[in-house]
Amino acid sequence: MKHKKIISAVVGAAVAGTIGFGAHANEMVKYEVVDGTIPQSLTGVAGDVANGKKVAINRKKGNCLACHTMPIPEEQFHGLTGPSLEGVAERMNEAELRMRLVDPKVVAYDTMMPSFYRTGQHRVLKDFEGKTILEAQEIEDVIAYLRTLK
Amino acid sequence: MHKVKSVTAMAVLLGAGLALGACTTESTTKDVMKHPYKEVWSGYSTATPETRAMQDDDFANPYMPYVDAAAELWDTPAGEAKKSCADCHGAPDDAKGGSMGIPMKGVGAKYPAYDPESHGPINVELRIQKCQTDHQKAKPFKYESDELLGMTGLVVMQSRGMKRETKAAEQSDPLYPAWLQGKAFYYQRRGQLDLACKHCHEDNAAILVRAELLSQGQSNGFPTYRLKWQKPGSLHRRFRGCNNNIRSEPYAYGSDEYLALETYLAWRGRGLPIEGPSVRK
Numbered sequence: 353m354k355h356k357k358i359i360s361a362v363v364g365a366a367v368a369g370t371i372g373f374g375a376h377a378n379e380m381v382k383y384e385v386v387d388g389t390i391p392q393s394l395t396g397v398a399g400d401v402a403n404g405k406k407v408a409i410n411r412k413k414g415n416c417l418a419c420h421t422m423p424i425p426e427e428q429f430h431g432l433t434g435p436s437l438e439g440v441a442e443r444m445n446e447a448e449l450r451m452r453l454v455d456p457k458v459v460a461y462d463t464m465m466p467s468f469y470r471t472g473q474h475r476v477l478k479d480f481e482g483k484t485i486l487e488a489q490e491i492e493d494v495i496a497y498l499r500t501l502k
Numbered sequence: 503m504h505k506v507k508s509v510t511a512m513a514v515l516l517g518a519g520l521a522l523g524a525c526t527t528e529s530t531t532k533d534v535m536k537h538p539y540k541e542v543w544s545g546y547s548t549a550t551p552e553t554r555a556m557q558d559d560d561f562a563n564p565y566m567p568y569v570d571a572a573a574e575l576w577d578t579p580a581g582e583a584k585k586s587c588a589d590c591h592g593a594p595d596d597a598k599g600g601s602m603g604i605p606m607k608g609v610g611a612k613y614p615a616y617d618p619e620s621h622g623p624i625n626v627e628l629r630i631q632k633c634q635t636d637h638q639k640a641k642p643f644k645y646e647s648d649e650l651l652g653m654t655g656l657v658v659m660q661s662r663g664m665k666r667e668t669k670a671a672e673q674s675d676p677l678y679p680a681w682l683q684g685k686a687f688y689y690q691r692r693g694q695l696d697l698a699c700k701h702c703h704e705d706n707a708a709i710l711v712r713a714e715l716l717s718q719g720q721s722n723g724f725p726t727y728r729l730k731w732q733k734p735g736s737l738h739r740r741f742r743g744c745n746n747n748i749r750s751e752p753y754a755y756g757s758d759e760y761l762a763l764e765t766y767l768a769w770r771g772r773g774l775p776i777e778g779p780s781v782r783k
Binding site: 417418419428429430431432433457464466467470473474475476477478479480483485 | 690691692693694695696697701702705706709710711712713716745746749750751
């Protein structure tokens with residue numbers, strides 16, 4: 353069964369009216385969920401593998417190592433709450449990875465994994481209100497990096 | 503190791519309108535108080551030997567100077583009433599509880615208690631403040647001040663080794679509404695990282711997040727001297743830190759939300775021995 357869901361762009365004032373964000377809210381890219389995947393790139397710009405790896409490691413950005421083991425031996429102490437990302441490119445295609453980064457609850461409602469490209473969570477700290485954890489291009493960069501993990 | 507077997511197995515829990523499935527492997531008949539853990543354990547059991555040694559020896563426990571200062575305040579008359587704590591309760595460890603017959607032993611194991619005035623839970627910190635206001639006619643110590651942390655430590659340590667007990671999960675108990683509210687808080691996702699307490703402390707307890715072993719988030723060690731803070735701290739300070747870490751607006755010290763959570767956590771940790779004032783990393 354094919355089901356489509358359009359998540360509309362959320363722009364400053366419109367958001368402030370509906371879900372109570374401040375006027376400085378980020379402009380978010382519109383994306384389409386198709387059968388638990390997001391086939392289209394958020395930006396249309398090819399992901400940068402090197403930057404994707406940096407974003408994945410950065411504790412204030414992806415912080416993937418908090419929960420996942422990754423083939424990054426130069427970083428100590430990889431977390432174990434999520435599955436290992438070694439060989440993840442063999443298990444998931446780009447569209448599946450994009451869904452899991454943008455808003456994994458669509459495919460795993462009870463997951464611990466944050467939604468890296470979503471706003472509107474409950475009681476977000478003022479400094480982060482209306483902001484996504486990662487920028488759209490950073491999502492694409494991380495996908496490009498994860499696709500190298502074969 | 504402070505490990506205590508819980509009565510029942512994982513329960514199917516409903517919180518904040520979210521149906522959160524967990525498997526029921528075993529069931530007991532009458533009780534509504536199904537325990538969320540198969541085994542309840544204190545953060546003490548995963549602390550380093552050095553940290554445990556600090557806690558086990560009162561001369562090494564860095565919380566104790568605050569308790570010593572509070573012991574002096576205990577005997578010092580204060581406020582318009584010019585009464586000391588000792589005037590009503592006797593010595594902190596007086597089993598008879600002085601002239602009022604209210605001993606401190608057991609307080610740490612039974613609190614939060616029901617406060618008929620606020621119609622809700624009251625914790626040790628707020629109870630001390632209430633005593634200062636009502637009986638000493640004094641200005642209460644501020645929440646998270648050295649004085650209140652010291653006095654809370656002094657009161658709680660009279661219950662060391664006693665098992666945490668609560669009836670808050672029983673519908674007939676006046677704390678039941680707060681228990682429900684605390685449970686809803688526990689299972690509600692919050693903050694930009696979109697995590698509920700349960701994602702770390704129920705689903706992933708004893709699993710590593712980078713170099714940190716996730717705890718069950720038990721409250722039996724509070725108040726605690728946290729080496730990271732280089733200072734004693736209350737349970738509500740820890741709640742605030744947790745909320746900040748997941749990029750969620752914290753609630754105020756002594757707020758209804760945190761009192762409800764404290765009430766619910768006491769239930770999740772029932773049976774655990776009181777350790778406060780403990781030492782944690």
